[in-house]
Each structure stands twice: as structure tokens, then as C-alpha cells.
Amino acid sequence: MHDFVSNFWPWYIFILVAGSMIWLFYLVFSQSHGVKDKSHKIEPTGHKWDEDLEELNTPLPRWWLQLFIATNVFGALYLLLYPGIGVYGGLLDWRSADFLGEGKTGQYETEMSTADTKYGALYDKYLQQDINALTSDKDALVTGSRLFSTYCIQCHGSDAGGGPGFPNLRDTAWQWGGEPDIIKQTISGGRLGAMPAWGPVLGDSVGDVAAYVMSLSGKQSEGNLDVGKEKFTQLCV
Incomplete structure (x- = not known):
């Protein structure tokens, strides 16, 4: 079908x-496969371009x-x-399905099956442990560091300090929550990071909200932090 x-x-x-x-x-x-003319000579066909550019019957x-x-x-x-x-x-x-047998389709399933065979035992060991316990497991930290370097540094930077327009993971300000289970959920499912324009809504308070947001990571900027915090709590949280 x-x-x-x-x-x-x-x-x-x-x-x-x-x-x-x-x-x-x-x-x-x-x-x-036509009849070959042994006396054939290379001659112009009569087609000309740019006054002196001729087409030959070569x-x-x-x-x-x-x-x-x-x-x-x-x-x-x-x-x-x-x-x-x-x-x-x-x-x-x-058929591409023949790589895995009946009922399986595509290259993606083939590669996932190969990866599960190769790395499944390693990840199963970590899945059975509590996240807090893994923070003291040197092998787990090395594995996590390599995975971070492969998949995360493009946006968050090699030092996790955050690239332009992306969150800093080294400070204490967590947009979606900093608990281990919530971080795991963020990594597994991702987050919708598109934010609408708030200029028309905040008006003159934009500077105050910006100052408050910068203060969360220990940076200073001119603005009323109390007003910024109030607006942030009302509209951004």
C-alpha cells in the first residue's frame, strides 16, 4: 500500500x-548513429552572438x-x-524496514536501536539513581559534561554562562525553577522561549523591569528596583 x-x-x-x-x-x-561523412569538416553553422562569436558543427x-x-x-x-x-x-x-525487520521503519529506528545496545546499560545505571546522588558520581559528571559539550554549548556557552539571547545557567536565577526534577523536565521537554514585545504594555517602566532582571544575576543598572519587581511579578512571572 x-x-x-x-x-x-x-x-x-x-x-x-x-x-x-x-x-x-x-x-x-x-x-x-547516423551515417558518418568521412569528408566532414568543422564549419560554422551560421549562428552568431556578439558579432564574432560563432557556433561550429564540432x-x-x-x-x-x-x-x-x-x-x-x-x-x-x-x-x-x-x-x-x-x-x-x-x-x-x-525496503528501509528490512534493516530492523517487519514492523520497523526508517533509519532513525535503526540508529536508536544501535545506540540503545551500545549505551543502554550505562544510562540504565544512572536512571536508577537519584539526581542528587549523581552530583557526587565522578563518572556521571564526566558523561554529563560531554553531553553538555555536544548538545548545549551552542546556546548556553562552553562555560554555561549563556550566549547572546540565551539564559545564564551559572547564576541563582531560574526562569522555570532550579529544582533537579524541574531541570530534568526542562532538558527532556524543552521550554517555549519566545516572548512577545512588552514595550507597549510596560511603557516608561521598561527600564525599571530591566534593572530588576539584571539585579537577579548580580548586575547593576539605573532604575527603580521596587517598581521593576512589582511589574515583573504582575506581568512576567
């Missing part, structure tokens, strides 16, 4: 691909023609053996 919404598209693809390849074969052979190099034919033959054989034309499955009946 195919995934097309109607039978029109498989036939459309088949006719387009098969027709194009047949036409290319015909074009090549019709132009390369035949294509033989290797170029052979490469063109080989490319078409390869394409025809590939489409004959493997799926690529509409719902035709190919003579080899090849």
Missing part, C-alpha cells in the same frame, strides 16, 4: 520519469558521449532494481 493520496500521482511520476529516460536514450542514439568528444550513455544506463538500472518510480518497488524488493 502506497502513501499517495490518489492513483494519479504514481502514474504521473511513472510517465514523467520513464518518458524522460526513453527520450534521452532516443536523443543520444539518434544523434550518434561533434561531441567520444568520451563525453559514452559518459552520458553510462549515466542513463545507471539511472535505468537503479530504477529497475530499487523503488523510485511511483509505487513500483523494484526487482530487489528493497
Whole structure:
């Protein structure tokens, strides 16, 4: 059973691909198997561009023609053996699902299965431990550091200080909460970080709110911190 919404598209693809390849074969052979004129001379065809740029009737190099034919033959054989034309499955009946067996599909499942076989025992050991206990496990910290360097530093920086526009993970201000379970939830499910424009809402209090937010990480800025905290609590929390 195919995934097309109607039978029109498989036939459309088949006719387009098969027709194009047949036409290319015909074009090549019709132009390369004519009667050869041994007295043929390379002469202008009469087509000119830019006053002195002329088109000659020079035949294509033989290797170029052979490469063109080989490319078409390869394409025809590939489409004959493997799926690529509409719902035709190919003579080899090849499917990506065959990598894992019936009921499994795709490269993603294959790679996940391989990774689970290779690293499953290691992660299962950590999953059975409390998060607080893992903070004193040197092997767990090394593993976590490597994972952070692979997946997190692009936004949060190599020192976890936060890149431009991204949170600083080294201070004590946690937007979504700093408890271990909440941090785990943030890592596993992510957070929606898109914030609407608050300028029209805050008005002249924008500077006060900015000063208060900066004060959370120990930075100082001009502004009324009390007003900023009040507005932040009302509108931003």
C-alpha cells in the first residue's frame, strides 16, 4: 500500500520519469548513429552572438558521449532494481524496514536501536539513581559534561554562562525553577522561549523591569528596583 493520496500521482511520476529516460536514450542514439561523412569538416553553422562569436558543427568528444550513455544506463538500472518510480518497488524488493525487520521503519529506528545496545546499560545505571546522588558520581559528571559539550554549548556557552539571547545557567536565577526534577523536565521537554514585545504594555517602566532582571544575576543598572519587581511579578512571572 502506497502513501499517495490518489492513483494519479504514481502514474504521473511513472510517465514523467520513464518518458524522460526513453527520450534521452532516443536523443543520444539518434544523434550518434547516423551515417558518418568521412569528408566532414568543422564549419560554422551560421549562428552568431556578439558579432564574432560563432557556433561550429564540432561533434561531441567520444568520451563525453559514452559518459552520458553510462549515466542513463545507471539511472535505468537503479530504477529497475530499487523503488523510485511511483509505487513500483523494484526487482530487489528493497525496503528501509528490512534493516530492523517487519514492523520497523526508517533509519532513525535503526540508529536508536544501535545506540540503545551500545549505551543502554550505562544510562540504565544512572536512571536508577537519584539526581542528587549523581552530583557526587565522578563518572556521571564526566558523561554529563560531554553531553553538555555536544548538545548545549551552542546556546548556553562552553562555560554555561549563556550566549547572546540565551539564559545564564551559572547564576541563582531560574526562569522555570532550579529544582533537579524541574531541570530534568526542562532538558527532556524543552521550554517555549519566545516572548512577545512588552514595550507597549510596560511603557516608561521598561527600564525599571530591566534593572530588576539584571539585579537577579548580580548586575547593576539605573532604575527603580521596587517598581521593576512589582511589574515583573504582575506581568512576567
